[in-house]
Amino acid sequence: xxxxxxxxxxxxxxxxxxxxxxxxxxxxxxxxxxxxxxxxxxxxxxxxxxxxxxxxxxxxxxxxxxxxxxxxxxxxxxxxxxxxxxxxxxxxxxxxxxxxxxxxxxxxxxxxxxxxxxxxxxxxxxxxx
Amino acid sequence: xxxxxxxxxxxxxxxxxxxxxxxxxxxxxxxxxxxxxxxxxxxxxxxxxxxxxxxxxxxxxxxxxxxxxxxxxxxxxxxxxxxxxxxxxxxxxxxxxxxxxxxxxxxxxxxxxxxxxxxxxxxxxxxxx
DNA sequence: GCGATAACGATAACGATTATCATTTCACCC
DNA sequence: GGGTGAAATGATAATCGTTATCGTTATCGC
Numbered sequence: 038x039x040x041x042x043x044x045x046x047x048x049x050x051x052x053x054x055x056x057x058x059x060x061x062x063x064x065x066x067x068x069x070x071x072x073x074x075x076x077x078x079x080x081x082x083x084x085x086x087x088x089x090x091x092x093x094x095x096x097x098x099x100x101x102x103x104x105x106x107x108x109x110x111x112x113x114x115x116x117x118x119x120x121x122x123x124x125x126x127x128x129x130x131x132x133x134x135x136x137x138x139x140x141x142x143x144x145x146x147x148x149x150x151x152x153x154x155x156x157x158x159x160x161x162x163x164x165x166x
Numbered sequence: 167x168x169x170x171x172x173x174x175x176x177x178x179x180x181x182x183x184x185x186x187x188x189x190x191x192x193x194x195x196x197x198x199x200x201x202x203x204x205x206x207x208x209x210x211x212x213x214x215x216x217x218x219x220x221x222x223x224x225x226x227x228x229x230x231x232x233x234x235x236x237x238x239x240x241x242x243x244x245x246x247x248x249x250x251x252x253x254x255x256x257x258x259x260x261x262x263x264x265x266x267x268x269x270x271x272x273x274x275x276x277x278x279x280x281x282x283x284x285x286x287x288x289x290x291x292x293x294x295x
Numbered sequence: 296g297c298g299a300t301a302a303c304g305a306t307a308a309c310g311a312t313t314a315t316c317a318t319t320t321c322a323c324c325c
Numbered sequence: 326g327g328g329t330g331a332a333a334t335g336a337t338a339a340t341c342g343t344t345a346t347c348g349t350t351a352t353c354g355c
Contacts, residue, residue: 039301039302040300040301040302040351040352040353042301042302042303042351042352043351044302044303045302058243058252060342061342061343062342074304075303075304076303076304076305076306077304077305077343078303078304078305078306078343078344078345079302079303079304081342081343081344082302082303082344083302086302096243096279096281114187114225115267115268115271115273117273123187124271124273126267126270126271128263128267130259130263131260131263131264131267134257134259134260134263135260135280135282138244138255138257138260138282139244139282139284141255142244142253142255142286142287143286143287143290144244144246144253144282144284144285144286144287144290145284145285145290146282146283146284147283147284147285148282148283148284149280149281149282149283149284150225150279150280150281150282150283151264151278151279151280151281152225152278152279152280153264153267153268153273153275153277153278153279154275154276154277154278154279155268155273155274155275155276155277156273156274156276157271157272157273158271158272158273161272161273161274168332168333169320169321169322169331169332169333171320171321171332171333171334173333173334174333189311190311190312191310191311203335204334204335205334205335205336205337206312206335206336207312207313207314207334207335207336207337208333208334208335210311210312210313211313211333211334212333215333
């Protein structure tokens, strides 16, 4: 059972009060600037707890790199979070719709990345068993 | 002018010889196991060089997290690589096509993430100026 | 109030990546 | 074929975001 402590309430209020996308460091700074006393570890724990409770959402930005052969057409990736399998797929219509969506916002696209997470057919089977 | 040294050639051969998605650590281990003498820093530099030369491709898996309010419908993100602006968008057709693509591969999706990188309208304007 | 448990905060540890720097290799020129 | 300068190497230190540790503190149910 998770507790909604004063620190976590402060994190939640901060995030709910804006439309921004916060990282842990920005949260600590904002709270400390506002006079609160809170440590970075508490913020990490609080963010994780609030997320599992569904009170906030998160996105994961790209960081960890993996390299592959260049002699392939563009494609995106499905990753099995159970066994690590990386499956490739491509879909022309999705690509076109992305370009259109970017154009509508005035974005000039330089790249994109679509990653789908889930269970591959093998792992899905084993989960049922 | 970049050189295609013996070390970089070895990295390139390794990646070209397989269909896998390698991270730097796996590359060092594979090369050292194969009897080569190469350091981790060289592998990082080699991978980056080969990528800028277009000889290999890379994907960036999720890592760095950012948090946002939970009271929104599902959406994806466009990120301006120049000023850091994060713009949200959603597109039902893209969502549906993703689900269909996953189903075709036998994947049971638990989540996905579409991130588009580029220049926001403001930064795109300034680049031209 | 008391005991169990969850959360706290400071800080150490961690893993991936990048920077530093002295040394080595390569391409090119005379 | 030796000399020169740019680029690459490798060992290692440094960095960054994050997680683990651990002793202390707060909270909940009784």
